[in-house]
Amino acid sequence: MAKHETPMLDQLESGPWPSFVSDIKQEIAHRKANPNNVELQIPADVPEDILGVLELSFKHGRTHWKHGGIVGVFGYGGGVIGRYCDQPEMFPGVAHFHTIRVNQPAGKFYTTEYLRKLCDLWEFRGSGITNMHGSTGDIIFLGTHTKQLEEIFFELTHNLNQDLGGSGSNLRTPADCIGMARCEYACYDTQDLCHTLTNEYQDELHRPAFPYKFKFKFDGCPNCCVASIARSDMSFVGTWRDDIKIDQEAVKAYIGGEIAPNGGAHAGRDWGPFDIQKEVIGLCPTGCMWMEGDKLMIDNRECTRCMHCINVMPRALRIGDDRGLSILVGAKAPILDGAQMGSLLVPFIKAEAPYDEIKEVIEKVWDWWMEEGKNRERLGELIKRQGFQRLLEMTEIEPMPQHVQEPRSNPYIFWKEEEVEGGWERDVNEFRKYHLR
Amino acid sequence: MDENEARKTIVATLEGKKGKSKFYLKDFYAMFPEEKPRTIKNIVNKMVGEGTLEYWSSGSTTLIGLKGVGKQAGAEHED
Amino acid sequence: MAFVSSGYDPNEPMKNRITDIGPRHYEEFYPPVIAKNKGKWLYHEILEPGVLVHVAESGDEVYTVRVGGARLMSVTHIREICEIAEKHCGGYVRWTTRNNIEFMVDSKDKVAPLKKDLESRKFDGGSFKFPVGGTGAGITNIVHTQGWIHCHTPATDASGPVKACMDELFADFQSMRMPAQLRVSLACCLNMCGAVHCSDIAILGYHRKPPMLDHEYLDKMCEIPLAIAACPTAAIKPAKIEINGQKLNTVAINNSRCMFCGNCYTMCPALPLSDKEGDGIVIMAGGKVSNRISAPKFSKVVVAFLPNEPPRWPSTTDTIKKIVEAYASGAKKYERLGEWAERIGWERFFERCDLPFTHHLIDDFRDPAYFTWRQTTQFKF
Numbered sequence: 047m048a049k050h051e052t053p054m055l056d057q058l059e060s061g062p063w064p065s066f067v068s069d070i071k072q073e074i075a076h077r078k079a080n081p082n083n084v085e086l087q088i089p090a091d092v093p094e095d096i097l098g099v100l101e102l103s104f105k106h107g108r109t110h111w112k113h114g115g116i117v118g119v120f121g122y123g124g125g126v127i128g129r130y131c132d133q134p135e136m137f138p139g140v141a142h143f144h145t146i147r148v149n150q151p152a153g154k155f156y157t158t159e160y161l162r163k164l165c166d167l168w169e170f171r172g173s174g175i176t177n178m179h180g181s182t183g184d185i186i187f188l189g190t191h192t193k194q195l196e197e198i199f200f201e202l203t204h205n206l207n208q209d210l211g212g213s214g215s216n217l218r219t220p221a222d223c224i225g226m227a228r229c230e231y232a233c234y235d236t237q238d239l240c241h242t243l244t245n246e247y248q249d250e251l252h253r254p255a256f257p258y259k260f261k262f263k264f265d266g267c268p269n270c271c272v273a274s275i276a277r278s279d280m281s282f283v284g285t286w287r288d289d290i291k292i293d294q295e296a297v298k299a300y301i302g303g304e305i306a307p308n309g310g311a312h313a314g315r316d317w318g319p320f321d322i323q324k325e326v327i328g329l330c331p332t333g334c335m336w337m338e339g340d341k342l343m344i345d346n347r348e349c350t351r352c353m354h355c356i357n358v359m360p361r362a363l364r365i366g367d368d369r370g371l372s373i374l375v376g377a378k379a380p381i382l383d384g385a386q387m388g389s390l391l392v393p394f395i396k397a398e399a400p401y402d403e404i405k406e407v408i409e410k411v412w413d414w415w416m417e418e419g420k421n422r423e424r425l426g427e428l429i430k431r432q433g434f435q436r437l438l439e440m441t442e443i444e445p446m447p448q449h450v451q452e453p454r455s456n457p458y459i460f461w462k463e464e465e466v467e468g469g470w471e472r473d474v475n476e477f478r479k480y481h482l483r
Numbered sequence: 484m485d486e487n488e489a490r491k492t493i494v495a496t497l498e499g500k501k502g503k504s505k506f507y508l509k510d511f512y513a514m515f516p517e518e519k520p521r522t523i524k525n526i527v528n529k530m531v532g533e534g535t536l537e538y539w540s541s542g543s544t545t546l547i548g549l550k551g552v553g554k555q556a557g558a559e560h561e562d
Numbered sequence: 563m564a565f566v567s568s569g570y571d572p573n574e575p576m577k578n579r580i581t582d583i584g585p586r587h588y589e590e591f592y593p594p595v596i597a598k599n600k601g602k603w604l605y606h607e608i609l610e611p612g613v614l615v616h617v618a619e620s621g622d623e624v625y626t627v628r629v630g631g632a633r634l635m636s637v638t639h640i641r642e643i644c645e646i647a648e649k650h651c652g653g654y655v656r657w658t659t660r661n662n663i664e665f666m667v668d669s670k671d672k673v674a675p676l677k678k679d680l681e682s683r684k685f686d687g688g689s690f691k692f693p694v695g696g697t698g699a700g701i702t703n704i705v706h707t708q709g710w711i712h713c714h715t716p717a718t719d720a721s722g723p724v725k726a727c728m729d730e731l732f733a734d735f736q737s738m739r740m741p742a743q744l745r746v747s748l749a750c751c752l753n754m755c756g757a758v759h760c761s762d763i764a765i766l767g768y769h770r771k772p773p774m775l776d777h778e779y780l781d782k783m784c785e786i787p788l789a790i791a792a793c794p795t796a797a798i799k800p801a802k803i804e805i806n807g808q809k810l811n812t813v814a815i816n817n818s819r820c821m822f823c824g825n826c827y828t829m830c831p832a833l834p835l836s837d838k839e840g841d842g843i844v845i846m847a848g849g850k851v852s853n854r855i856s857a858p859k860f861s862k863v864v865v866a867f868l869p870n871e872p873p874r875w876p877s878t879t880d881t882i883k884k885i886v887e888a889y890a891s892g893a894k895k896y897e898r899l900g901e902w903a904e905r906i907g908w909e910r911f912f913e914r915c916d917l918p919f920t921h922h923l924i925d926d927f928r929d930p931a932y933f934t935w936r937q938t939t940q941f942k943f
């Protein structure tokens with residue numbers, strides 16, 4: 047007999063997509079049977095209460111969770127999110143039920159040995175329910191009691207060599223794309239940079255340092271698989287400065303229909319025979335490609351590295367060899383002043399360990415934001431408030447046309463006194479010699 | 484700056500605020516206009532480690548106050 | 563259920579404390595074929611929906627079978643993933659940014675047994691545990707946030723609508739008939755933890771009623787200055803009220819300034835704002851994050867409000883299907899949803915998708931609004 051009736055949730059068990067309701071039910075059964083005699087540290091029926099609360103929300107059309115903010119592990123400002131149920135008597139198992147963010151490994155590769163240890167710990171001391179993963183990237187342990195928080199942290203650090211992720215006004219857990227581990231488009235080692243910076247900035251990650259949250263994300267190329275350009279205060283996007291490498295034999299094979307375009311991504315529909323003119327050359331946003339006989343030509347100086355041609359013909363075209371990354375800053379979700387996309391700050395920087403040049407840019411940006419940022423003002427909002435020029439000044443980067451989509455269309459330039467010949471102090475009497483009152 | 488003096492200033496300032504127990508990092512910077520934010524941030528975080536101050540996190544923002552002071556602890560039944 | 567100590571001593575929290583060690587090193591977790599060929603991959607190919615091969619300079623190949631997952635996952639389910647990875651993949655597995663799970667093997671003959679095994683596993687309720695797909699010009703997994711399962715400000719659920727939508731879009735998870743990839747995301751309130759603001763189709767929970775005021779408890783439960791400071795639009799002011807002859811400190815909310823963000827409720831449980839009729843879903847469309855061909859774009863609001871309809875949210879899934887079908891039949895090869903809408907014009911977009919246009923869809927929020935109005939005589943009838 048189920049502890050709580052869940053007629054609405056039960057309707058989410060049918061249909062082909064994996065049902066989280068069925069999954070939680072299998073966890074309920076597992077905890078009840080407890081085949082390994084685990085000394086469960088929070089009640090066995092907690093997952094039943096989770097389903098029960100959710101069913102009640104389905105019925106009421108309202109959440110039944112309240113916020114809490116004090117709980118955490120000693121000395122850390124992030125990594126735990128306090129959570130309380132507003133029907134504690136109906137659902138005692140989840141009356142206090144806090145989230146733990148566990149810092150995922152770069153690239154999200156795992157050995158099963160490690161995963162099993164995580165599962166054992168979370169079955170023993172928590173609800174057994176997780177998010178793989180939260181949208182920032184962390185492994186999320188979804189719900190445990192206050193008393194278990196320190197115990198879990200102790201076990202994570204002592205037995206799993208594993209730390210928590212970020213929350214609050216901290217550096218948030220950085221995240222990266224799979225990059226060089228399995229992607230031929232990667233222009234730098236996203237995992238290495240992500241891991242290196244995560245460790246370099248552990249203090250900022252665990253203890254509040256900033257006016258608000260701060261996110262790093264790492265994309266190996268302009269395809270932006272982790273959406274760094276849209277959702278990180280500082281976005282690192284791989285790029286290159288030299289020529290796209292062309293294998294003319296493979297180009298011929300694409301034209302001849304021997305290789306499917308776009309790695310076979312369009313195989314589900316008959317789009318007709320591959321037409322290089324229409325599908326590649328004609329769609330190049332800069333018009334910098336053409337055919338000379340059966341040879342494909344690229345005017346690389348004009349290419350903006352949009353990745354389209356490379357995506358369509360990965361076996362014929364390869365990223366260049368002079369690789370590095372672009373840094374864009376200030377992306378954020380809409381709240382409060384509307385969404386902001388990242389703005390290009392550093393067009394090209396080499397990405398080689400120990401990444402000192404990159405750290406220098408980061409720290410200059412932070413110094414400015416820590417000094418000038420208002421409470422709960424994201425970096426992108428500060429840049430908007432004080433101007434892109436100010437950002438350049440603080441990071442000691444020279445302005446260049448790459449920094450803008452287009453130059454300003456108003457002439458209202460706030461000239462500084464030192465920029466104007468002779469300064470602003472003038473002698474009005476001298477002026478009056480030539481201009482009567 | 485003398486760190487112990489700074490500690491005393493922080494505690495005294497917070498105790499002097501009526502009706503409000505949680506503060507942003509910026510409020511601490513304002514107590515020491517001459518100092519670098521990073522220096523103050525490090526002292527504040529140290530004081531949390533020593534048990535004088537505590538964090539309160541909304542999940543997205545962190546506030547800081549004297550340990551155990553304020554109404555949140557009661558409302559969250561964590562007192 | 564006896565308490566078992568980990569070794570942590572509450573009286574001496576700093577004793578033996580380990581901190582600031584960061585995540586595990588990624589190299590511990592690379593399958594051998596990845597460790598060996600990292601940075602030396604030549605090209606990849608999608609062999610069939612959900613199955614990829616990557617070929618390295620060394621001639622080595624890695625075959626990946628990608629399966630969808632509910633990101634809300636039990637340890638029992640993760641252990642089953644481990645069991646499969648141990649049986650077929652040498653004990654390695656990975657997750658993608660979009661909550662898919664990738665099983666990798668180093669030779670082609672290992673693919674079919676792996677795939678068969680994955681496809682054969684079903685939950686008791688009948689759904690697939692590991693549906694293969696999510697590649698190429700199709701619709702991959704929906705990234706989403708917490709919703710009613712664990713957050714305090716959601717205006718809709720997350721896991722429920724995602725399950726309902728993915729059931730409807732399932733055929734396109736397992737095929738590649740779209741003009742380009744189509745990314746769907748869900749965030750359950752306007753804080754948009756899930757950063758849905760750059761998705762081809764975004765499902766966004768939205769409140770439409772300002773918070774209620776629990777005057778009697780407000781001053782007892784909350785610090786009024788904190789609730790006031792939390793409001794991004796400065797809609798909250800301190801106030802005094804008399805209840806049963808008792809003078810109480812409380813707040814007043816200027817309802818017309820409220821943008822329904824729930825920040826005040828975060829600081830003060832005496833200001834709840836969730837409401838069955840008030841809360842529901844906004845549909846946004848046409849965003850992208852890739853720099854391919856055109857620049858990254860924000861999603862635009864195309865449906866101002868749909869009601870919450872648990873358990874299966876039919877109005878939401880119907881609307882999404884309409885948009886998907888209009889896009890699939892109208893867009894050119896490689897064209898993302900937003901690029902298609904811009905090419906045909908947004909006036910045509912509403913016509914093709916059979917969506918009504920209402921005044922809510924005209925931007926009036928702060929400065930950038932002006933740039934979204936039509937400032938040309940070029941438009942379509």
Ligand code: HEM
Nearest residue numbers: 145180181182379541542543707708712713753754755828
């Ligand atoms: C006042 C504003 C905000 C508050 C009070 C808030 C609060 C929260 C809380 C309590 C959670 C945890 C839910 C849980 O796991 O139980 C959360 C998750 C999260 N928040 Fe926020 N948030 C705010 C704004 C934002 C914004 C603007 C963003 C993005 C820019 C964001 C990004 C995230 C992310 C990525 C998660 C993880 C979501 C998931 O994967 O489930 N938050 N937020």
Ligand code: SF4
Nearest residue numbers: 223229232266267271
């Ligand atoms: S962002 Fe680029 S390098 Fe990274 S996984 Fe995507 S395509 Fe590959």
Ligand code: SF4
Nearest residue numbers: 330349350352353355
């Ligand atoms: S990467 Fe883009 S801009 Fe460069 S040649 Fe290819 S299609 Fe043109």
Ligand code: SF4
Nearest residue numbers: 708713716750751755
């Ligand atoms: S989007 Fe809003 S409701 Fe959903 S998890 Fe984030 S803060 Fe909570």
Ligand code: SF4
Nearest residue numbers: 793820821823824826
């Ligand atoms: S919901 Fe948001 S905008 Fe409305 S009163 Fe509360 S904090 Fe202010």
